[in-house]
Amino acid sequence: MTTGTRTPVPVDLAPLRSYRRRRGLLQVACVIISAFMAVPIYLIAVAAFSTRAGLNQFPQPFYPANFGTETMSTFLSSTGITAGFINSMTVGIGTLLLSSLVGAPAGYAIARYMFRGKDSYQLFLLFTRALPIVVLSVPLARVFLAAQIYDRPVAVILLHSALALPTTILITSSVFLAVPVDAEEAARIFGCTPVGAFMRVVLPLALPGMAAASIFTFVMSWNEVLGATILTFSQRTLPAQVLSSLADSPLAYRFAGGLVLVIPALIFIAIMRKYLLNMWGTTIR
Amino acid sequence: MLFLFAYPMVEGIRAGFTSDLTGALTLDNWGRMVNDPYFTRAVRNTLLLIVVVIPVQFLFAIIMALLLQAKPRGTALYFYLWAIPLAISDLAAGLVWLSIFADQGYLNSVLVGFGLQPFSWLSYQSPGTQFLAVAMAEVWRATSLVLVIIVSGMQGIPKDYDEAAAVLGANYWQRLRHITLPLLKPSLQVALILRTILAFQTFAVAQALTGESFPLLVGETYRWYSALNNSNVASVYSLVIMAISMITAVAYLRILRDQSRQVAK
Numbered sequence: 253m254t255t256g257t258r259t260p261v262p263v264d265l266a267p268l269r270s271y272r273r274r275r276g277l278l279q280v281a282c283v284i285i286s287a288f289m290a291v292p293i294y295l296i297a298v299a300a301f302s303t304r305a306g307l308n309q310f311p312q313p314f315y316p317a318n319f320g321t322e323t324m325s326t327f328l329s330s331t332g333i334t335a336g337f338i339n340s341m342t343v344g345i346g347t348l349l350l351s352s353l354v355g356a357p358a359g360y361a362i363a364r365y366m367f368r369g370k371d372s373y374q375l376f377l378l379f380t381r382a383l384p385i386v387v388l389s390v391p392l393a394r395v396f397l398a399a400q401i402y403d404r405p406v407a408v409i410l411l412h413s414a415l416a417l418p419t420t421i422l423i424t425s426s427v428f429l430a431v432p433v434d435a436e437e438a439a440r441i442f443g444c445t446p447v448g449a450f451m452r453v454v455l456p457l458a459l460p461g462m463a464a465a466s467i468f469t470f471v472m473s474w475n476e477v478l479g480a481t482i483l484t485f486s487q488r489t490l491p492a493q494v495l496s497s498l499a500d501s502p503l504a505y506r507f508a509g510g511l512v513l514v515i516p517a518l519i520f521i522a523i524m525r526k527y528l529l530n531m532w533g534t535t536i537r
Numbered sequence: 538m539l540f541l542f543a544y545p546m547v548e549g550i551r552a553g554f555t556s557d558l559t560g561a562l563t564l565d566n567w568g569r570m571v572n573d574p575y576f577t578r579a580v581r582n583t584l585l586l587i588v589v590v591i592p593v594q595f596l597f598a599i600i601m602a603l604l605l606q607a608k609p610r611g612t613a614l615y616f617y618l619w620a621i622p623l624a625i626s627d628l629a630a631g632l633v634w635l636s637i638f639a640d641q642g643y644l645n646s647v648l649v650g651f652g653l654q655p656f657s658w659l660s661y662q663s664p665g666t667q668f669l670a671v672a673m674a675e676v677w678r679a680t681s682l683v684l685v686i687i688v689s690g691m692q693g694i695p696k697d698y699d700e701a702a703a704v705l706g707a708n709y710w711q712r713l714r715h716i717t718l719p720l721l722k723p724s725l726q727v728a729l730i731l732r733t734i735l736a737f738q739t740f741a742v743a744q745a746l747t748g749e750s751f752p753l754l755v756g757e758t759y760r761w762y763s764a765l766n767n768s769n770v771a772s773v774y775s776l777v778i779m780a781i782s783m784i785t786a787v788a789y790l791r792i793l794r795d796q797s798r799q800v801a802k
Contacts, residue, residue, distance in 0.1 A: 292637060495745075498748075
């Protein structure tokens with residue numbers, strides 16, 4: 253009874269407990285949402301790496317019980333997939349180069365020289381981004397037919413650049429805004445030409461943001477289906493190829509195609525995580 | 538820019554009003570579009586999808602952003618997982634959900650596991666579940682865009698307001714209602730306009746999940762252009778889509794601006 257001589261100070265544990273409970277609930281909620289986001293991707297990966305016999309099994313096992321690369325390799329070796337991959341790459345890189353070459357100077361101009369009508373120009377850019385792709389691609393298909401570049405990667409590059417330019421300009425202008433003018437002026441004072449100052453001071457500082465913008469452009473081009481399908485006939489990009497052979501292809505083909513189209517997204521977001529918020533945050537206002 | 542935007546638009550308007558056989562000015566294409574049995578269903582499906590999906594996405598995205606705001610352990614990982622669908626095309630999203638909703642897919646496997654009857658979710662005989670599947674895939678795919686915009690908007694709000702309100706005794710819901718949401722309004726507005734306009738362009742999801750039996754406006758444009766080989770009617774469709782999305786965007790801007798003016802008064 254030695255401890256009984258002093259009355260213990262009553263500690264109110266209720267707030268601590270409710271705090272712990274709330275943190276616990278928070279984690280549970282986050283895990284549930286993450287499961288909703290991640291499980292479909294996991295499932296398509298399992299489906300794409302099942303053997304054909306495994307895919308016909310019912311009920312489907314939820315773990316790779318029938319692991320096999322048969323489905324995947326059949327998809328990869330079917331007609332138009334390799335060519336589609338090469339076309340997608342060509343179009344993606346072409347779009348990236350063209351839209352950076354045109355978009356970066358425009359973004360720089362908006363950021364540095366606050367020319368008149370800047371607000372309305374930004375509004376216009378937002379509207380062009382809102383323009384449905386079909387609206388552009390159906391008439392463009394006629395134009396390209398007349399110009400004899402229909403069904404070539406160049407046609408798709410032109411369309412995708414037009415679609416990507418508004419975004420590229422907005423992102424690059426916000427990137428250049430983040431580079432302090434003082435640094436550029438200091439370089440000028442020390443005897444740089446305007447071009448020199450741009451190349452030696454502004455460009456290195458702006459490069460990470462520009463890289464983010466161009467990856468964004470690439471992914472947009474990689475994902476775009478409708479315009480690419482309308483503008484090509486035999487020289488399909490990868491998604492266009494998958495879409496146009498969708499109706500008459502077995503489920504295995506579709507699952508493998510789905511996974512192949514998802515993988516770049518995983519890599520893209522992993523690289524871009526840091527820039528995502530900045531990009532959307534600053535460009536959109 | 539002029540060549541790639543203005544010219545196609547003029548050309549598209551012209552194509553919509555000319556006959557594909559004679560080249561004369563005509564309204565026939567409009568008649569063909571409206572009388573097509575798929576047209577009304579496409580309009581209805583598209584609008585219904587927007588009305589159902591967008592509020593769900595916003596509710597979801599706001600909840601997700603608030604959860605991230607509370608900084609649970611592993612925030613970075615959660616944000617990565619939740620942002621992945623941002624880079625997934627709608628075709629890929631449709632194919633991903635196809636593996637779940639297909640007749641021998643994972644959803645039916647779960648049902649059988651619980652001793653229930655499997656159900657043909659994507660059959661044209663049950664438009665209700667078709668709609669459900671497409672809506673599900675859309676919520677999964679496009680909530681991340683709203684999330685990213687809202688999270689970046691939240692980071693722009695100074696913590697001081699929230700703390701001041703907390704000191705003055707406002708509880709969590711009051712702070713959310715009177716501090717966070719009003720300050721978030723510009724971001725929500727942008728997200729709303731962008732999402733709605735993009736939602737009008739949804740089509741590959743439905744194409745991948747249900748084929749032709751769940752028509753959407755853009756899907757119909759594609760069908761008229763490629764399967765039926767009539768680019769004039771396709772142009773009419775694209776003009777309709779453009780008109781609806783422009784009207785919606787302008788209406789949003791009007792309504793939201795009027796509200797903010799009233800608040801200012």
